[in-house]
Amino acid sequence: MLYSFLLFTVILSLQEMYRGKLASSELFTILGGFISSLLFLVSLTFIGNFQETCGMRTGWVILAEVVALIAASTVHRVCITTCFLFSAGLLYEINKISGVTLSKSESK
Numbered sequence: 563m564l565y566s567f568l569l570f571t572v573i574l575s576l577q578e579m580y581r582g583k584l585a586s587s588e589l590f591t592i593l594g595g596f597i598s599s600l601l602f603l604v605s606l607t608f609i610g611n612f613q614e615t616c617g618m619r620t621g622w623v624i625l626a627e628v629v630a631l632i633a634a635s636t637v638h639r640v641c642i643t644t645c646f647l648f649s650a651g652l653l654y655e656i657n658k659i660s661g662v663t664l665s666k667s668e669s670k
Contacts, residue, residue: 563611570604573597574633585638594637595644602630602649603656623653 577584577597584594606626613620627649634645 566604566608581637591638591640592644594641596648598630598634598645599648601633
């Protein structure tokens with residue numbers, strides 16, 4: 563849980579340090595959206611680990627997405643859109659991997 567929080571802090575601070583560079587061209591703007599989607603992934607991991615520790619079972623995917631979109635909005639407006647698209651793709655892949663892992667553990 564601590565590692566995901568530290569990774570979130572490092573990614574966010576590096577994104578803010580290089581905000582001007584990420585907003586300088588189209589390719590870097592797309593990269594800024596991808597980096598913000600990594601923030602979504604790390605914050606989702608942190609929230610999930612925190613809920614497992616506390617014993618809660620609520621879905622806070624929206625909170626993780628809002629945090630990532632706010633971080634993306636500090637870089638460029640286009641980063642918001644690309645962050646949302648990359649986050650949706652990452653969430654789809656994580657859900658698919660989770661389903662495969664769950665089906666393997668249930669079949670044993």
